[in-house]
Every structure is written in C-alpha cells, then in structure tokens.
Amino acid sequence: MKTFYKIIHTSSRILWGNREKRILCESLWMKENGHQVAIVAPGDSPLFDKAKQNGLTVYPISFKSLARIGEYGRLKQIFDGEQPFVVNAHGKGDAKLALKAAQTMGVLCRIMSRHNGERVKGTWPNKKIYKTRCHYVFTNSKDTTANLKQTFALSDMHIFSIPDGIALPDGAANQTTKTAARQKLAHILGLETDARFIGVFGKIERQSLSMLCKTVDQLGRRFPYHHLVIAGSSEKQAPMDEKIYPHVHMLPQAEENNARLYPALDCCIYLPDTRNFYQGVPLEVTGAMAGFCPVIGPDAPGIRDVLIDNQTGRV
Template structure:
C-alpha cells in the first residue's frame, strides 16, 4: 500500500477566489505531508502563477470552447506522462474533459469537486460525469451534497461534504491597533469603529441589503462606518455608491478594494456581515464561506443570511447570528444585537473560534481528504486480491 500520492488538480477558473485558494492551500498542505502536486490551470492566472512560484509543476491549459479537442489531447498526454495516482477536477469545463481523459488513461482515483450550490440537471451526460467518470464527489456544503444525492441517487460513500479549511495566521494584530490602522488608511478619526464585508463585491452577495440596514440604524451607531473589502466591476461598485448617496450614507461607506493581507482587516471590525442573496431561481448559491471562517478565527463576530453554506457555519445564537435573506430590517436588528450585547457576543466569538479550530482548519480538511484516499486504495486492493 503506497503512503504518498501524486495528486493532480485541474480548474478552468481564472480568478483568485475561494475555489482557487482551496486548491492552493490544500496542495501546500499535501506537499508538506510528502505528496507530489501538479496543477493544471489556464496559463498566467493567479493560481497558475502562484503555484509555479511556489514550485509546483504546472501545465497551462485554457479550457476554451474553441480548443476542446486540443485541450483533451493535452490532458491525455499529461496524464499518460505524469501517471498521477489521483486527479481532482474543480470546474465544469475542466471536469468534463479531464475526467474523460483520466478514465481513458486509467487514473486510479478520480474526484469531481463541486464548489457551488447551482442545481444540476439529471441528463444522460451529467449522469455519466457524476456517476461513472468519477469515483467520488467532494462538495463544500451539505445543501449541494443533498441535492446531488437526490438527483443522481448517489450512495453516502460516493459523495462527501468537505468545507474549505483555512491556514490559521501565525500572528494577529491587537484589535485596537488594527482598527486605528484601518481608520488611518481611510483618512478617518482614530476612534472610528467598523462594520465590514469581505468577499467578491457582486450583486449576489447582497451588499445593497447591508447598506439599507446600516441606513436604518446609523442614528444608533454613532462613530461607526461600513468598510467593504473585495473586488468587483466598476459598474456594480458605482451602483452601490449611488445607492449610498440616495440613502445619505455615502460619507460612511468605504470600498477598500482587494486586501492581500486580510487578517488585520478582520481584526479591525466590530462585526463581519455576509448578506448573500438567492439566485433568480431561489437557489442558495453560497458555498461554505471562507470569509466567515477567517473572521471567526480572528475573533470577529459574524452575521449571515439564512443561505445554505452560511447556515453550515453559523449556528444561530451560538457561533453567530442569522437574518432573513434580503431583509434589511432583520439584518439591522442583528447588527444592533451583536454590538449592544457585548457579553453574549463574546461567548459566541469563543464558540465560533473553537468550532473553526476543530473542524475548519487546513489540517482538519486535509485529514478528511487523506482518509478518503486511503479508504479508496484499500477498496481497490481488496478487489484486486479477490
């Protein structure tokens, strides 16, 4: 029985979000345990460049519609030459090509990772991908696991919910210093306090609901400002600035852009809000949010909408507070509860941090994944013997 594996990850995605962070952080952890890592991703993307700089072997494949045949041949050639023990695919385009190529080249263990909650149709093609071409499916939320089990009639040992694990920061800035540093960065009074958001700045994140909630209670929150950290399109950010002007809170709303080092930002916040909405079909899109887990480990109180993925992390009134999705009045009430009842909030902060350290670190995630690798290997060796 081999104890160290050669693991190959593929993705068609080009941004630097929780999916790409998951691949990179998991790969670094696996490498430290002695496993060999290969990354296949579109060339010159954040993940490709970061993986290459780290020292992983990388292959650039674009996964474009116009290069399907070329990409498939490149994948088959890569798999044949590298002979990985495990392939893990992470996007729709790369999964369909890479799983076919992996089956043809007889990769021993094939995993399809599903990182969002979008519903999947029970088509002949999807049944082949989800039931035949991969041995296991990894999801990041219980919602997605239950949906796929229902659609494809999957057995419990075919699909696993494995939320993203974070690498705990080695040092955390003292909270008062972090808050004053953020105030200085934004040109504000050193005594300014912050309610914050971290993540992709897009409509589905429900940031407009946060602005509307802040408007309702700003008279009770003297000295508080909203800080929004993350990237978004100019069009959408301008629409939020326009909304802030209409609500007459524009001087208290700040867009910081992407934060390379996000830990001091969490430490500067009096609370972190994730107000994600549903998609147009009423389906919760949110995977298990890494931003919530990061905030919890930084002892920052959290508030989230009742959106699957979020409810996997926030146990209402135990690790944080939940509000009715898209309900700015309910969110406003939850913000006031968090800020005004400090003793109860501190209890939730401790419970949340303990939860993350036990179940949502990179070590916990890595151990769960390795356990599945080992179980599959034992299963295959038993079949070979008999």
C-alpha cells in the same frame, strides 16, 4: 508511517473567485505537508499565476470548446508524465476533459469537487462526470451532498461533505492582535487608529448599495467610530461617494478575503446572492469564524451547516 501523494488539481476558469482561492489555499497546505502538487489551469488565469509564484508546478491548458481535442491529448501526456495518484477536478468545465483523460490513463483516485450549492441537473453528461468518471465527489455542505446523492443515486461511500480550506490568521486571535489588525486596516483606509469596523461580504447588488450607505450614515451619528467596509469590485465603487458617506468604504481588492482582515472586524455580515438560494458554505463565513469574528448571515442551505443562531452567529 505517513503517506505522501502526488496530486493534480484542474480548473477551467480565468476568474479569481472563491473557488480559485480555495484551490490555491488547499494546494499550498498540501505542499507544506509533504505532498507533491501540480495545478492545470488556463495560462492567463490568476490561479495559474499565483500558483506559479508560490512555487507550485503548473501546466497551462485551455478548456475552451475549440481547443478540447488537442488539450485532451495534452492532458493525457501530463498525467502519463506526472503519474499522479489523485486528479481533482473543480468544475464542469475542466471535469469533462480532465476526469476523462485521468480515467483513460488509469489514475487511481479521481475526485470531483463541488464548491457551491447550485443545483446540478441530472443530464447524461453530468451523470458521466458524477457517476462514471470520478471515484469520489467532495462538497462543502450537507445540503449539496444530499441533493447530489438524490440526483445521481450516489452511495454514502461515493460522496462526502468536506470543509473548504481557508487561510488562518497568523497566531491566535486575542485583544492585542485584534487591535493591531484594526489599526492596520484604519491605516489602509486613511482613518484614525481608534476606528472600528463592520465588514460586508457576498453579493451586493448595485441598487442595494445606496440604501446600505444611507443606513450606515444614520447609524454613524450614534456610533461615530464605526465604519462599514465592503468587499467589492471596482464596478461597485462607482455609485458610492465617500465624501457623502464617510463611514462607508470599499475594501481594496488586495485585502479581500485576507486572513488578516477578519480580526479587524467587530462583526461580519454576509449577504447572499438573491438569484441563487443555494449558497453552499461561503468562504467569507468560515474565514470570519476562523478569525473569531461574529457573523450575521441568511437562513440558507449550506450556511446552516456552520451558522447556528445564538451559538455560532446570528441568522
């Protein structure tokens, strides 16, 4: 007999980054598979709005320092009313309050998810989160798991590496679906239907953008049908003039990390954050692989879990 659970996810950020996309994607999958899911997040966050639009139960909570005393009491009320089997925190900002409230209210399964590979210091507050407040720690890479096990002396039954949920493209990738995806992207960018695409994802520093554009402009003379599409924010669009670099395009934000995007690409290049060597497993890399798009990425911890040179991509 299949068991269904009531699960509450918490998030403190007001960003719409990979962490929030993963929370929403996994929550919708859980709901589709019969579980009851609620999300506790700031009322002005994109995650709150998108979860509500998709029919999930939502509770607005501010995890800011000045509001913590009152919000801690509200979290206990939410957990008391919902009686969840699982409370899953997704960052230090929400874990401090959410896991403490869940522990106080006797929630049977408390989880701390770590979505990136950035090193966590072994401070007393962090020890409370990782060793006392939660029953399990979920990471998305073996490297992160090994580091947290060593830092907090966690047992094998306390911490697990679990791939992050991603949205899969509709239907199996084949030549017909890839052609249709390319033509749709060409239409979005105002290009001819025979255009081909290479995608660039990750952390693209402003000073690197000009060099990237010049390199692609030179390649365009040899491969006139290929275009580079960059998933970036509006701040990165300012220094690039598409009249000067007609083969380079900023991807509309509505299309970033869209599962339908990856089948349109002949190749996906992932650029790491140079300020943080420990990447975890980027959402863009697994999303591209799910869309059967070849991936080129850095030789960095976390990414090594899925990107094996000449087997699953190129390092």
